[in-house]
Structure formats: C-alpha cells, structure tokens
Amino acid sequence: MRLVRLGAEPTQVGADIRAAISAWGTGCSVLGGVAAFGCRPPGSPRPLDAVIVLPRGVVVVLGLDLPAPALKVDAPLQTPWRVDGWPLVRTEGAVNPGLEGLESAAALARSLQSRGLEPLPVAAIVVVGPYAGQVTQPTTDLHRGVRVVSPNTTSILAAARELATYERPCPVAPAQRLLRVLDENCELGLTELADEGFPVSGAVDLATADTMLIPKYTDHPAAAAARRFAPRDKLIAVAATALVLLCGVIGMWLTLGKPAASPPPRTPPIQRADGVEFAQMVTARDASCAQHSFGDVQRWFEQRPCRSLTRAVFDTQVSGRSAAVSVVIVELPDQGAASELRKLADAAGTGGVTDLIAEGSGWPDGPDGFDDAAQAVQQNGNQVRIVQTVWRHRSSSPDDVGLRALAERGLRLTPQP
Incomplete structure (x- = not known):
C-alpha cells in the first residue's frame, strides 16, 4: 500500500486509521493500492480521513470520534446509532455517520463518472474510535457498501477486501487520472503503481478470456450445400414478405373506420437507491430560478441567476409507508455561487425552490x-x-428519522426527461 498524505486528519481517530493502513506495508503482497490521507474530493460533503484507491475498487474512510471507548456500537443505516445503549446525538450532518459515508462515496462516484474514469465501485468504511469492542450492523446494510469497524489493522483490511470487488483491475493510466481527482498534485509513476497491483496495460488476458462464443470457421459440407440452395431460399423469403404485406393491407381495410385504440398509460421511470424504488411522476426543466423560488433564496437568485433548474417529484414506499420525494437540481455559473446557495438553502427560514406540487403538477392520490x-x-x-x-398519508416532521434517511437517498436520484 503506497501512502500519500495530502492534509491533516479531520478527526482524532484519523491518526489510528493512518497507523493501521501503514502497517500493511508497500507492495501488493497484503492488499496493494494507494491510500491518500486528509483529502476532500470534489463534491464531498466533508473532509475524509482517507481514500483508498485499490485495483478493484475505491473506498472512502471516515473517522468518528467517540467521547470515550465503547463496548458496543449498534450502527444501522436507517436510524440513529446507539453507543453502549445510548443514542448517538448529532447536531449537524446526516442522521448517522453511516449515511454520511454513503453520501461521501456517492459524491466521489459521481465525480469520477462525470470525468469518464474507470467505473470502479466506490464504497465507505466508518472507523469508530478511540475503541469499539463490538460493532453490530444489520445484514441488509452490509450489502449497501458500508462497513463500520474499530480502528485496527485487521478490521480495516478485512472491510477493504470485502468492498473492492470490481470484475477487472484498473490499469495504471486510469489510476493516475483517478488520483489526480483527489489532488491535482498527486503524481505517482508507472513503476510505483505497477508495484501496488495496478496492471500496466488494460489488455484482456486471453488465457482467461471466454472464447466459447467465437465460432471457428470451417468450410463444412453442410455450409456448401446451404450456398447451393441460397437462390431458392431467397425466392421463398421474397414470397413470404409479399404475403405479409398483403395481410397487412387486408387488415387495414377491415379496420378502416374503426376508432383507434387509446395508447397505453405511460409507465413512470423507476430508479433505485439502496434497494428502494423511486417512480418519477412529474418533472420540469427551466432556465430561470428566481420565478420558481421564494423568500431569501428568491432574492439571492435575482442577484445571481442560475444556468438551469431541474425539478422532479418521485413516489416511493419505505417499510410499507408511502412517501413523496421532491428533487431540485440547480446549476450555477461556478463553485463559489454553489457554495453560497448550499449554505443559504440549508439554513432554516430562508425560503427555497418551489416544488412542482405547489405549482399544480400533482397526480391522483399524490x-x-x-x-x-x-x-x-x-x-x-x-x-x-x-x-x-414527506409521508403521503400521515403527518410529517423535518426531524423524522425515516424521512431524513429517505432524503439522503434522494440525493442520488437523477430526474429523467
């Protein structure tokens, strides 16, 4: 494992994370790859203690500082965590650090995808320190790309191996571009990356390639016979085509004057996030944001126009309860303006962007x-x-844990035209 330090650790347990990963040693005999410490990739909601770039996957590592060592940590993704039986209270950020890990992984994945880089899976490890004797995660959460572990070498190594499972290793050149996304000054040479398990070339290994679908050419007697009968086969094909056209004309003549059947109802596009299905019911795209917003956010848009506004409303069910999700995507001229809008929209009592339901674009039972x-x-x-x-058939609250978890999932939805 090659180590690259880009900045200071954002958490106290970050020092333990760095020590645990350093113990793997250089080269690919243990795991290989590159670990970048103290970085904040584009779009990441918070600084990360580490990003581990492996030949078969990328893992973001977040540290969680507990006030004291814990004997047991219950770490579900749907609800707040419990530490030795007490709720883990958070005044800011996601409902729990696990969702924050998913959010950070999703942000990095989107950043890599937008740059056309190797489609490696991006997962997350949350390291709880200074010590956690036992960490419990629901089985269903383990399939969602998050591991919660203690800050020791064995636990972090096992989690990284479980999460980096891409079908083929990432070659050196894409790995170099990926590392530059983490930090533009992060430069590792071909030899250094090759020593860490990244193949020099992306060529397919013909020794392991499946060639069962590649037919071997032989001039078999049956093939020769088929060529001799080709003219007759062409005549049969022409006759069959003429018959089909004649049947079509007759069918049109028989149905002439009958009312056309109504087209089938449109099936809403379906997206999935963490195993939950979201049906896109309505969508709209606009070039102006000020006329579709209110409060302080509207006044902000009047001074700083946006480039585009995309809005959609999704219908979904969580644990048998119906819910609606409004997704708004605002594209701004630069990152500075985007940072200002994020802070303004995240503050209480500052207005916001008007959802499509409020503008009359609802649907029956919506x-x-x-x-x-x-x-x-x-x-x-x-x-x-x-x-x-919001819940569709019951009262909602901004502090509802289930709705907040659903909103975190909604950040990974992309409205379709």
Whole structure:
C-alpha cells in the first residue's frame, strides 16, 4: 500500500486509521493500492480521513470520534446509532455517520463518472474510535457498501477486501487520472503503481478470456450445400414478405373506420437507491430560478441567476409507508455561487425552490404538498441538490428519522426527461 498524505486528519481517530493502513506495508503482497490521507474530493460533503484507491475498487474512510471507548456500537443505516445503549446525538450532518459515508462515496462516484474514469465501485468504511469492542450492523446494510469497524489493522483490511470487488483491475493510466481527482498534485509513476497491483496495460488476458462464443470457421459440407440452395431460399423469403404485406393491407381495410385504440398509460421511470424504488411522476426543466423560488433564496437568485433548474417529484414506499420525494437540481455559473446557495438553502427560514406540487403538477392520490418536509442539501461542483421528503398519508416532521434517511437517498436520484 503506497501512502500519500495530502492534509491533516479531520478527526482524532484519523491518526489510528493512518497507523493501521501503514502497517500493511508497500507492495501488493497484503492488499496493494494507494491510500491518500486528509483529502476532500470534489463534491464531498466533508473532509475524509482517507481514500483508498485499490485495483478493484475505491473506498472512502471516515473517522468518528467517540467521547470515550465503547463496548458496543449498534450502527444501522436507517436510524440513529446507539453507543453502549445510548443514542448517538448529532447536531449537524446526516442522521448517522453511516449515511454520511454513503453520501461521501456517492459524491466521489459521481465525480469520477462525470470525468469518464474507470467505473470502479466506490464504497465507505466508518472507523469508530478511540475503541469499539463490538460493532453490530444489520445484514441488509452490509450489502449497501458500508462497513463500520474499530480502528485496527485487521478490521480495516478485512472491510477493504470485502468492498473492492470490481470484475477487472484498473490499469495504471486510469489510476493516475483517478488520483489526480483527489489532488491535482498527486503524481505517482508507472513503476510505483505497477508495484501496488495496478496492471500496466488494460489488455484482456486471453488465457482467461471466454472464447466459447467465437465460432471457428470451417468450410463444412453442410455450409456448401446451404450456398447451393441460397437462390431458392431467397425466392421463398421474397414470397413470404409479399404475403405479409398483403395481410397487412387486408387488415387495414377491415379496420378502416374503426376508432383507434387509446395508447397505453405511460409507465413512470423507476430508479433505485439502496434497494428502494423511486417512480418519477412529474418533472420540469427551466432556465430561470428566481420565478420558481421564494423568500431569501428568491432574492439571492435575482442577484445571481442560475444556468438551469431541474425539478422532479418521485413516489416511493419505505417499510410499507408511502412517501413523496421532491428533487431540485440547480446549476450555477461556478463553485463559489454553489457554495453560497448550499449554505443559504440549508439554513432554516430562508425560503427555497418551489416544488412542482405547489405549482399544480400533482397526480391522483399524490401528495398535497411538502409542508413539514425533511430536507437534505448537497453541493457537487457548481451544482446544488435540494431534496425534500414527506409521508403521503400521515403527518410529517423535518426531524423524522425515516424521512431524513429517505432524503439522503434522494440525493442520488437523477430526474429523467
């Protein structure tokens, strides 16, 4: 494992994380790859203790500082964590550090995808320190790309091996471009990356390639016979085509004058995030943001126009409960403006962007609106995403844990045209 230090650790447990990863040693005999410490990739909601770039995957590592060593940590993704039986209270950020890890991984994945880099899976490890005797995660959460572990070499190594499972190793050249996304000054040579398990070339290994679908050419007697009968086969094909056309004409003549059948109802596009299905019900794209916003946010847009506004409302179900999700994507001229809007939209009582339901774009049995909604705001470069969630058939609250978790998932939805 090659170590690159880009900045100071954002948490106290970060020093333990660095020591644990350093113990793997250089080269690929243990795991290989490159670990960048103290970096904040584009779009990341918070600084990361480490980003581990492996030949078969990328892992973001977040540290969580506990006030004291813990005997047991219950770490579900849906609800707040419990430390030795007491709720882990958070005054800011996601519902729990696990969701924060998913958010950081998703942000890095989007950043890599937007640059056309190798589609390596991006997962997350949350390291709880200074000590956690036992960490419990629901089985279903383990399939969502997050591991919660103690700050020791064995635990972090095992989690990284479980999460880096891409079908083929990332070659040296894409790995170099990926590292430059983490820090433009992060330069490692071909030899250094090759020593860490990244293949020099992306060529397919023909010794392991499946060639069962590649037919071997032989001039078999049956093939020769087929060529002799080709003219007759062509005549049969022409006759069959003429018959089909004749049947079509007759069918049109028989149905002439009958009313046309109504087209089938449109099936809403479906997206999935963490195993939950979201059906996109309505969508709209606009070039102006001021006329579709209110409060301080509207006044901000009047002084700093946006480039584009994309809005959509999704219908979903979580644990048998119906919910609606409003997704707003604002594209701004630069990252500075996006940072200003993110802070303004995330503050209480500053207004916001009007959802499509409030503008009359509802549907039968849809939500009445997004009053008392839970909200999540995320910046990715010059884009800001604002997600609001409400229950459809029951009262909602901005502090509802289930709605806040749903809003975090909504940050990974992309409205379709």
